[in-house]
Amino acid sequence: MTGTLITVAATGAEADKGRVPALPVTLDELTETAAQCRRAGAAVIHVHIRDDDAKPTLDVGRLKDTVAALRAATDLVVQLSTGGAVTDGFDARLAVLDAAPDACSLTCGTVNFGDDVFANPWGFVKDLYLLTKERSVVPEFELFDFGHIAALHRLLGEFGPPAGGHVHCDLVMGVPGGMPGDAATLVAAVQALPGGATWSATGIGRTTLPVLFGALSAGGHLRVGMEDTLTYSRGRPVTGNAELVQRAADLASLAQRPPMTPAQAREFLGIGPPA
Template sequence: MTTTVITVAPTGAESAKSDVPGLPVTLDELVHTAAECAALGASVIHVHVRDDDAAPTLDPGRLRATVAALRQRTDLIVQLSTGGAVTDSEDDRLAVLDAGPDMASCTMGTVNFGDDVFLNRWEFIIELHTRMQDRGIVPEYEIFDLGQLAALQRLLSRYGLPAGGHVHVDLVMGVPGGMPGTIDALAACRQALRDLPAATTFSATGIGRSSVPVMLAALSGGGHLRVGMEDTLNYAKGQPVESNMQLVARAVSLAQLAQRPAATVRQARELLGVGVG
């Protein structure tokens, strides 16, 4: 890879605005954050939506308004989370696709998520994958543990390549209950990626204190980066993150240091197969 696709995940569903003042939860805050992160070098935005009380929601109207606003104010690839919060129903999660994003997440298995369970039944994964095929929405397959890459290989062999024809996975590392945010875990995933189509690409997300080690390991292994306040609330020990821009700027700097500068949105679209057929 000659460039690095940088995804910003600015909000998530776990943190409260009252605890994290810089968390963008309104539509205006989200769009402002998106525009600033795009100017720094982000090419994809991974979106969770909040309601008027700043609580996570999968409200269809809010999702459609968010996609429209992001497209009006930025040229970022808009990727909606179909994970929502761990309490969201399968029907509500599938309905996320009705908002017409460029991309959407597709988590490849059930995982213990701290004290909760993030449930992803095999039948639900198939339905999400095939609906995205039908609608031309490009999936990002989210991988919380090594065995989920084997599940992805099974999915693709039985139900075909995703919309756009390119397979891209995001290794979510450091979630309590999932794989650790370590070089060894990332290396094991890279080995398992060899069982997937030859052009498969990956990005990596380090949760919490694993953020920087995972970024460095991903860049060294030819991967791409996802950063943001969904995943990381401390910039350094004893130094809370003030804005998503801090995290994007650091990722851009590390990518430049690795001689794989941040991809433009056009380059990211070409690589990921967004807008292809």
């Protein structure tokens, strides 16, 4: 593949709708955002959902409705977050797969997350990985630090390749408590990945652009969105997810690696046709 996989992480579990009016939190807002981002160049949508009060939730009924609505509105690969919010329990995070998404995130270790702790002990990581294999849901391995890369090697060594047969990772960089979002760290992390793995990179907050440029120059792929940054440039808030996708798509095209279509992304990631 010579194209660039662009994933949009549209909502997340941290930002407050009251302070960020452009954040998509209702089902209608999310499906409209998905359609806009598809037109701008996204192939995958990474999904967190909110309840009627715009608070993060892992309600399985809502997740099923969200997956169905996104599939009806677009041909994007639907990737559900199994991270949820830092307060979500392990059983609720495993139950995310009951919504039968195309793909899911799978974070490979615990990390300090600002003032909080994002807990992913080995037992949970193992259980989630085995469940993805059982349900034929393709995982994206979320790596916040170098210890997570070591855990990924262990996971693959003990339990074999994932559903779909291809290992694709997302380097999450710039989280306070995780690895920094700079070029030197990105290169070192890529060199430590399992052989044959592909990767995207996510720069949180002010590391968004350094990580984006570094990933393109090193042959990687991109995740952007309002889960990861709320500022388009210094002093200018993001007006919507689509403008972050459009910037990533424009830069990928400038790098002679234009955005993949969702169909190309499915082939690349080892995901079958949409249900």
